[in-house]
Amino acid sequence: MALTYxxxxxxxxxxxxxxxxxxxxxxxxxxxxxxxxxxxxxxxMLEAARDRELAQLERNLRLAQVT
Numbered sequence: 025m026a027l028t029y030x031x032x033x034x035x036x037x038x039x040x041x042x043x044x045x046x047x048x049x050x051x052x053x054x055x056x057x058x059x060x061x062x063x064x065x066x067x068x069m070l071e072a073a074r075d076r077e078l079a080q081l082e083r084n085l086r087l088a089q090v091t
Contacts, residue, residue: 029069036062 036059043055 027065027069029066032062032066032069036066 039055039059039062043052043059046052046055
């Protein structure tokens, strides 16, 4: 299964909701760490997509200058 930004954010939101609903501090901490990890992965995915888009634009610009 390929990870999508929407999936990663949904998992982060689920972890945040679980953290808000629990009474146990160790479970809350675990859920908050999980939320941070999911959001970090989502951020990395967005950054990689931006980097790919920028690289493609640079390639297109170089090709346009050559012709």
